[in-house]
Amino acid sequence: MGSRIAFVLIVVAILFxxxxxxxxxxxxxxxxPQLLPAEWxxxxxxxxxxxxxxxxxxxxWSVVVAVAVTALSLLVALPAGRALGLRAFRGKRxxxxxxxxxxxxxxxxxxxxxxITFIRLGLSGTFWGVVLVHLxxxxxxxxxxxxxxxxxxxxDLEAQARTLGASPLNVFRHVTMPAIKPGLIIAGFFAFIxxxxxYVLTLQIGGGKVLTLPVLLVSTASGGDVAITGALTIxxxxxxxxxxxxxxxxxxxxxxxxxxx
Amino acid sequence: xxxxxxxxxxxxxxxxAPLPIRDRSxxxxxxxxxxxxxLFAAALMLAVIQSLGYFPLVGMRSFNLDAYRSLLGNxxxxxxxxxxTRIAFTVALLSTVLGIAMALGIRKIWRESRxxxxxxxxxxxxxxxxxxxxxxxxxxxxxxxARLGHAAGVIEAASEFPALVYDPFALGIVAELLxxxxxxxxxxxxxxxxxxxxxxxxxxxxxxxxxxxxxxxxxxxxxxxxxxxxxxxxFAFAFGSFExxxxxxxxxxxxxxxxxxxxxxxxDLSVRPEAMALAVVMSIVVMVTAVLYxxxxxxxxxxxxx
Numbered sequence: 266m267g268s269r270i271a272f273v274l275i276v277v278a279i280l281f282x283x284x285x286x287x288x289x290x291x292x293x294x295x296x297x298p299q300l301l302p303a304e305w306x307x308x309x310x311x312x313x314x315x316x317x318x319x320x321x322x323x324x325x326w327s328v329v330v331a332v333a334v335t336a337l338s339l340l341v342a343l344p345a346g347r348a349l350g351l352r353a354f355r356g357k358r359x360x361x362x363x364x365x366x367x368x369x370x371x372x373x374x375x376x377x378x379x380x381i382t383f384i385r386l387g388l389s390g391t392f393w394g395v396v397l398v399h400l401x402x403x404x405x406x407x408x409x410x411x412x413x414x415x416x417x418x419x420x421d422l423e424a425q426a427r428t429l430g431a432s433p434l435n436v437f438r439h440v441t442m443p444a445i446k447p448g449l450i451i452a453g454f455f456a457f458i459x460x461x462x463x464y465v466l467t468l469q470i471g472g473g474k475v476l477t478l479p480v481l482l483v484s485t486a487s488g489g490d491v492a493i494t495g496a497l498t499i500x501x502x503x504x505x506x507x508x509x510x511x512x513x514x515x516x517x518x519x520x521x522x523x524x525x526x
Numbered sequence: 527x528x529x530x531x532x533x534x535x536x537x538x539x540x541x542x543a544p545l546p547i548r549d550r551s552x553x554x555x556x557x558x559x560x561x562x563x564x565l566f567a568a569a570l571m572l573a574v575i576q577s578l579g580y581f582p583l584v585g586m587r588s589f590n591l592d593a594y595r596s597l598l599g600n601x602x603x604x605x606x607x608x609x610x611t612r613i614a615f616t617v618a619l620l621s622t623v624l625g626i627a628m629a630l631g632i633r634k635i636w637r638e639s640r641x642x643x644x645x646x647x648x649x650x651x652x653x654x655x656x657x658x659x660x661x662x663x664x665x666x667x668x669x670x671x672a673r674l675g676h677a678a679g680v681i682e683a684a685s686e687f688p689a690l691v692y693d694p695f696a697l698g699i700v701a702e703l704l705x706x707x708x709x710x711x712x713x714x715x716x717x718x719x720x721x722x723x724x725x726x727x728x729x730x731x732x733x734x735x736x737x738x739x740x741x742x743x744x745x746x747x748x749x750x751x752x753x754x755x756x757x758x759x760x761f762a763f764a765f766g767s768f769e770x771x772x773x774x775x776x777x778x779x780x781x782x783x784x785x786x787x788x789x790x791x792x793x794d795l796s797v798r799p800e801a802m803a804l805a806v807v808m809s810i811v812v813m814v815t816a817v818l819y820x821x822x823x824x825x826x827x828x829x830x831x832x
Contacts, residue, residue, distance in 0.1 A: 288670075300674070340557070344558070345559075370566070370812060374569070374766070374806070401565055478653075482659070483655060
């Protein structure tokens with residue numbers, strides 16, 4: 266069937282580009298025109314996973330920055346997404362565009378614009394400095410997803426629960442939260458992967474001190490050892506692919522993309 | 527926390543629609559705007575100020591348009607602008623068309639199998655740095671495709687393989703961005719296809735619309751409002767992407783973001799205002815394109831409606 270062929274072609278197109286890096290990571294002297302390496306080796310993996318190597322440090326930086334960015338962006342995106350999704354009000358279109366603008370402006374422009382000021386404020390080369398700049402591209406995604414969720418949300422249920430005597434806190438816990446949970450997970454997932462993927466903002470504001478995986482990856486790649494680069498790309502991709510597996514069953518249900526902004 | 531009984535007596539049932547006259551909804555946007563606006567607006571304002579030549583660190587305290595003048599007189603700037611614009615338009619157009627086609631092609635499988643749906647989204651969370659490195663070793667002259675070409679007897683030496691990375695046509699850059707963005711658009715489209723579109727399509731079908739009429743007059747008009755903003759984001763991202771052209775592009779002319787970074791990190795601090803001017807120009811180009819595009823989409827949609 267046609268759709269079956271399309272399915273196979275698409276999956277191949279998505280997975281195939283990653284194959285060379287995986288082969289390289291397990292190969293020794295894998296040169297043109299070998300299709301498969303003459304000699305397999307775990308050398309690169311031993312180096313990359315060594316306890317005293319930079320990988321674990323970079324992994325830790327990537328995780329703590331992304332977790333902080335996720336938590337903070339959800340915190341500010343929740344009320345914003347609710348306002349944008351639930352109601353129509355004057356100036357909504359302008360505000361929507363305002364929230365989206367950080368996704369339009371090149372990250373390089375933000376990075377070099379803030380450079381000197383962040384150095385002066387002592388934020389350059391610090392954890393919080395990097396978290397702050399990651400919030401710029403992460404928050405709009407969280408707001409977008411949550412606006413989509415609240416567009417399909419019936420706020421009258423909250424009023425009904427209040428009428429029945431539930432406190433605001435209980436309303437949030439037992440009415441709002443269960444209804445928006447899938448959306449919240451997707452919004453958090455997006456904020457996490459946006460932070461996880463940042464390169465130039467981290468490079469410029471992190472000033473070589475906040476060495477996340479993408480920063481380590483580019484400097485490793487310029488070192489020229491393809492096997493080590495290959496192993497490091499897998500280490501960098503794996504955590505977010507696993508997260509995707511955990512979050513993906515919510516993607517369809519959350520109705521991502523129905524925001525219609 | 528406080529006794530809930532008293533509260534409930536004072537609570538009037540609220541209606542979510544129609545709108546109250548004095549609506550304070552916009553207040554809820556404040557936390558997000560407080561994060562986004564000062565940081566982001568500050569970045570742009572600082573770029574504007576520094577682009578006008580105010581840069582006390584190296585003793586420049588005057589305001590003038592020298593940086594813009596020298597940027598616009600720089601031949602590389604125009605070549606880079608052309609390159610970045612071409613990349614962005616190509617990627618936005620192709621990923622929108624291919625993404626919608628992909629969504630229509632796989633909507634049945636997507637609906638039926640969660641596990642297979644996972645495969646379509648697999649590269650969604652993978653950073654562009656990884657995608658770019660993957661393309662180097664897939665499309666490069668000693669990459670996997672070149673090796674397959676050799677095995678098939680099409681080429682003898684690596685140098686015979688056409689340059690697909692670091693090439694003047696930016697094919698490697700476009701390939702990487704499409705690899706990420708076609709599934710992105712497809713997932714946005716699938717969100718619509720799985721929810722609203724189905725009902726309208728079956729109504730149209732029961733009224734006797736052919737499958738082609740349904741696609742043209744029902745499915746596509748429903749997809750546009752969700753896909754249009756996504757394709758604007760794709761355009762903006764392709765235009766502003768830094769690591770992808772850094773790892774896959776020619777060194778001359780380089781994409782605008784790479785040029786901006788190079789000017790910014792130049793040892794000669796006096797060219798910094800030029801880097802800032804470039805940051806400002808890039809931001810303006812993207813914003814203007816986005817606004818024009820969204821206005822155009824709204825016009826087209828309005829004409830669609832009777």
